Amino acid sequence: MGGDAGLPVTVPAALQFARRNPDTKLLLVGDSTAIRAALKDQGGLGRDWYEIIHASEVVAMDDPVEVALRRKKDSSMRVAVQSVKDGRAQAFVSAGNTGALMAISRYVLKTLDGIDRPAIATVIPNQKGGGTTVLDLGANVDCTAEHLLQFAIMGTALVSAVEQRNRPSVGLLNIGEEVIKGNEVVKRAAELLRSSGLNFHGNVEGDDICKGTVDVVVCDGFVGNVVLKSIEGLARMVSSMMREEFQRSALSKLAGLVAMPVLRRFRGRVDNRRYNGAALLGLRGIVIKSHGSADAYAFGCALQRAHEAVQNGLLDDTARTVDSLRQYMQAAKEQQDSPQPAV
Amino acid sequence: MGGDAGLPVTVPAALQFARRNPDTKLLLVGDSTAIRAALKDQGGLGRDWYEIIHASEVVAMDDPVEVALRRKKDSSMRVAVQSVKDGRAQAFVSAGNTGALMAISRYVLKTLDGIDRPAIATVIPNQKGGGTTVLDLGANVDCTAEHLLQFAIMGTALVSAVEQRNRPSVGLLNIGEEVIKGNEVVKRAAELLRSSGLNFHGNVEGDDICKGTVDVVVCDGFVGNVVLKSIEGLARMVSSMMREEFQRSALSKLAGLVAMPVLRRFRGRVDNRRYNGAALLGLRGIVIKSHGSADAYAFGCALQRAHEAVQNGLLDDTARTVDSLRQYMQAAKEQQDSPQPAV
Structure with missing residues (x-):
């Protein structure tokens, strides 16, 4: 309905x-x-x-x-x-x-x-011809580092299962060259991810989503939601401007007709309808x-x-x-907690 | 250098x-x-x-x-x-x-x-043919509601001065229909903005940037940085895919030649080099x-x-x-603090 x-x-x-x-x-x-x-x-x-x-x-x-x-x-x-x-x-x-x-x-x-909390994941087309799985997209606005780790686990499982990809790579969405590189939550999440046994690639930036640098991009729901909608907004603007330009005059229309097969193939490649269906994980x-x-x-x-x-x-x-990740981290913790040999 | x-x-x-x-x-x-x-x-x-x-x-x-x-x-x-x-x-x-x-x-x-803190502002082309000024883009990662208000003031001043636009409209970047609408900082910033005397439009979502719903979009530096780079990433992907499609075969190249004037006009409209130059405000x-x-x-x-x-x-x-905003808010505060008439 x-x-x-x-x-x-x-x-x-x-x-x-x-x-x-x-x-x-x-x-x-x-x-x-x-x-x-x-x-x-x-x-x-x-x-x-x-x-x-x-x-x-x-x-x-x-x-x-x-x-x-x-x-x-x-x-x-x-x-x-x-x-x-x-x-x-x-x-x-x-x-x-x-x-x-x-x-x-x-x-x-x-x-x-x-x-602790479910997350929403979707796939955004990337330059490599595949798609980048991004989560969370709005289910969780204020996240701890542990939540981001859980998103990474869920995203890994999703890509492994649906795309049949072994040990997909995970990137943590962060900001780049600017003054302060990431807030405290993101910094701690990076530490957790590094010791998680997941295939953690490290920090990625906004443009890595479309570059296809990693299989899974993890971020909090506020950032993910805004990024997804911003990208959709740009995509709509680009396609509407292109349509306008090809309909501007009789000559443009003719050019559009000639270029139609190419434009159609192009549209097929950037068509995000193919990736419709966000998973509640x-x-x-x-x-x-x-x-x-x-x-x-x-x-x-x-x-x-x-x-x-x-x-x-x-x-x-x-x-x-x-x-398995829980067991891994538990074991790591026990090892850490056990009395150190007196060297 | x-x-x-x-x-x-x-x-x-x-x-x-x-x-x-x-x-x-x-x-x-x-x-x-x-x-x-x-x-x-x-x-x-x-x-x-x-x-x-x-x-x-x-x-x-x-x-x-x-x-x-x-x-x-x-x-x-x-x-x-x-x-x-x-x-x-x-x-x-x-x-x-x-x-x-x-x-x-x-x-x-x-x-x-x-x-309190300077901010970085840039202009992103929008569907209305103009540009949307977005700040902060990475100078400030953890922001309070008061900082977001200050960004709104600085953005307003920038657009008034550079684009000679009277009382530009301000939107607060937030998430939409999903589970929880915005975190605490954003909610409080909205309250401050509503009583600020600025031309506050209300919350906007990611796709409003390219729609051109408001003149100024305000967000914290983490979100702004990620959004800007995500958009740049998509724009690069779209243009490289288009180039690839028009060079795929002799026939595609011919079509590209015919469509060249249209494509060039299109490219001119989405060319963000025009908007190069972020202001440190x-x-x-x-x-x-x-x-x-x-x-x-x-x-x-x-x-x-x-x-x-x-x-x-x-x-x-x-x-x-x-x-003037400081005076306005001071006056509002004094009015609030003064004893209420006993009606």
């Missing part, structure tokens, strides 16, 4: 996804009458790729977290998260209200052992957040991300990584 | 600037032999547009602040800042080490009354920091910004704005 457009986006995306993934069954959670009507529109009725779970309420995009959590107990969002909790679904994808989604997921699913269940403004193609990419996360065992992977 | 290229960039830029601004005299500070040689190369000798001030040392791009400040007392940077202090120059433009420049400027020039003197990687065109733009700042009385403007 969520997102700026709702069913006209989510239902066609689900149908296309089901065609690509005949092994998967989709649970469509929300107003059953409306869902059935949308399915009928798309010619998707009468096959067994889906099941509808009715929910009588909807969390609005501007509902405060408290309203979503306390007063709408039969919202499609709550019912869908519950279906993950109950093991009825292996993952949940939503284009709805991010704050509400995080709060409900955390309340219903709980966090993994060793994780650190929970005992897989929850993927689609951009509210996603179209059917983008929402389908978010569904695909959820599918990959399930197939590649993201949950077990994260739990295992957290656990 | 500063910047990645040094004299081969700064001297031609100075010469071109002098041609455009025959009313201005340039003081070229640094190794007099090298400067004279560079001037000779450019055919710039023998006219009275310049004067050379010899300095025997140079602050390297990677010198620690302490070295620059304590051990290189005859660096070109130090001598140039001193020339502003002594009233021999009205402004100083440097492409050198930012940390050193900030520290030396602060030490030699001191801050204006009412300003809050000091008792005008200091402009050019990007270290600036070419002669970009360095010339930084010179131009310094020229405008002087001509439009940036210093007096800032001092006046700070002062």
Whole structure:
């Protein structure tokens, strides 16, 4: 039910996804009458790729977290998260209200052992042709060094599982040449990361995200959110200015026509719809957040991300990584605490 | 002497600037032999547009602040800042080490009354065809709400003076729809800004920078630095991918040739060299920091910004704005403190 457009986006995306993934069954959670009507529109009725779970309420995009959590107990969002909790679904994808989604997921699913706070991670396209995973993107505004370490663990597990990459490299977002290099939290986080056994590359700067210097970039939720939105803002400006220039005159339009195949390929490379689907990490269940403004193609990419996360065992992977790191650090601590030999 | 290229960039830029601004005299500070040689190369000798001030040392791009400040007392940077202090120059433009420049400027020039810490401000092109002034960009990592208010004052004064805009609007950079809307410092800064008498628009998000929602965006130096570099990183990625696509095949190259005039106009619009020249604000003197990687065109733009700042009385403007705001807030405070009439 969520997102700026709702069913006209989510239902066609689900149908296309089901065609690509005949092994998967989709649970469509929300107003059953409306869902059935949308399915009928798309010619998707009468096959067994889906099941509808009715929910009588909807969390609005501007509902405060408290309203979503306390007063709408039969919202499609709550019912869908519950279906993950109950093991009825292996993952949940939503284009709805991010704050509400995080709060409900955390309340219903709980966090993994060793994780204090869940984080939101997304992928930003980089120059190397792949994507850089960045977290946190707004779930946690004031973070301690330990939280940043936990984000690094979760990001490592995500990239290992979804992109099948062994020991992905982790960078800590910091500032460069300017007067004071990073605040106290970031400095301490760097120390923790260096002794964590993760593949820690060191500090990175803002431009390293698009350079693709590391696989995972870790930062607090305030910084991550502002960076993501700033980048999106620039991308929108660039594409709208380009469109304007190619439509300025008859001659420009003609040039645009000639350059069309090149421009289309270029657009394909910088198209961030491919990377739609931010992961809510650190929970005992897989929850993927689609951009509210996603179209059917983008929402389908978010569904695909959820599918990959399930197939590649993201949950077990994260739990295992957290656990082994805990043991590692415990052992390091005991070694440190044990009486020194009297040399 | 500063910047990645040094004299081969700064001297031609100075010469071109002098041609455009025959009313201005340039003081070229640094190794007099090298400067004279560079001037000779450019055919710039023998006219009275310049004067050379010899300095025997140079602050390297990677010198620690302490070295620059304590051990290189005859660096070109130090001598140039001193020339502003002594009233021999009205402004100083440097492409050198930012940390050193900030520290030396602060030490030699001191801050204006009412300003605790100087800030670095730059302009980022926006969709409206103008630019958004963003500060702080890295001089201050841990900021209080009062510091953010001071940044707003300095940004207001900069835009009023340089862009001749009356009562520019100010936005406070914050995060949006996600779980927790901003940390405590930002929340308190919003309260201060609302009662400041400045033209405070309210909170803005990352994408508002390129949208051009407000004239001035205020944030702490960590966030500002990361945002600026992230945006620069994306811009570089986009332009390099576009170049690659237009050179992929003979046909693409042909298309690029046809589309050249359009692409060139597009590039002109997103060219951030035009906005080169970050202002070190809050000091008792005008200091402009050019990007270290600036070419002669970009360095010339930084010179131009310094020229405008002087001509439009940036210093007096800032001092006046700070002062009137202080009086305003003092009056507001006294009113609040005075006994309430017994209604």
